[in-house]
Amino acid sequence: GNSVTQMEGPVTLSEEAFLTINCTYTATGYPSLFWYVQYPGEGLQLLLKATKADDKGSNKGFEATYRKETTSFHLEKGSVQVSDSAVYFCALSDAGGGSEKLVFGKGTKLTVNP
Amino acid sequence: DSGVTQTPKHLITATGQRVTLRCSPRSGDLSVYWYQQSLDQGLQFLIQYYNGEERAKGNILERFSAQQFPDLHSELNLSSLELGDSALYFCASSVGVSKGGGTQYFGPGTRLLVL
Secondary structure, three states: OOEEEEOOOOEEEEOOOOEEEOEEEEOOOOOEEEEEEEOOOOOEEEEEEEOOOOOEEEEOOEEEEOEOOOOEOOEEEOOOOHHHOEEEEEEEEOOHHHOOOEEEOOOEEEEEEO | OOOOEEEOOEEEEOOOOOEEEEEEOOOOOOEEEEEEEEOOOEEEEEEEEEOOEEEEEOOOOOOEEEEEOOOOOEEEEEOOOOHHHOEEEEEEEEOOOOOOOOOOEEOOOEEEEEO
16 A cells, blocks of 8 residues: 655754755555644644655745655755754655545654754 | 634543544535544544545544534544544545645644543
C-alpha cells in the first residue's frame, strides 16, 4: 500500500539556520504530495502542496519539489525562525478509487532556538 | 481558522462508555474525513463521507461508526471505549473528489481521554 517515510526527529536548530526535512514516498498511481504543520495545541494546517512531478510548492519561505525519479518531497527553508517550531507532516493522497484520503508520515518535531 | 469546527474540544470518559464527536465542514465542502492521532500509531485515516455517502474506510474499528447528515455535518461514534482509544480525533473537509488532489482542511480536533 501507499506509505510515507519522514526523517526522524526531533530536529533542533538555531534561528536563521537552514532547514531540510526529508520525505520519501511509495505509491501506486500519481499521488499529490503535501506538507502539513501542527503548532503546539493546534490542528493541522496545510503548509504547501504539489500535484504533479517537478511541481514546486512554496509558502511562508518553505519549499518542496515533487521528485518522481527519487520519489521524494523534501521540505526546505533557508532561514528558520523561532515561530517555525512545530511538528511537520509529509503526506500523500491518491484519488484513485474515488477517495482522497491522506497517508501521513510519522511527523518531525522542529525546535528553533533564539 | 480553517473553517472546520469540531465539538467538543476535550472529552474525558470511562472504559466501556460511548461518545459522539461532531464535525461541521467548511461551507461548500462535500467531503468529510476522520483521522485519529495517537502517539504509537501516528495520524491514521478512519473514514470518509462524500455528500452523505460513505466513500472510503481506513483503519476504523468495528466499535466505531460515522455518518454524514443532509446538512453535511458529520458525527463519529465511538463505543465500548478502551484505554487505547485515547487519542486526538481530527475531522477534515474538502470540496470533493478531484483528480487535482483536493486540499483537506483540518479542524482543531477533539482530545479524547478514556480512564
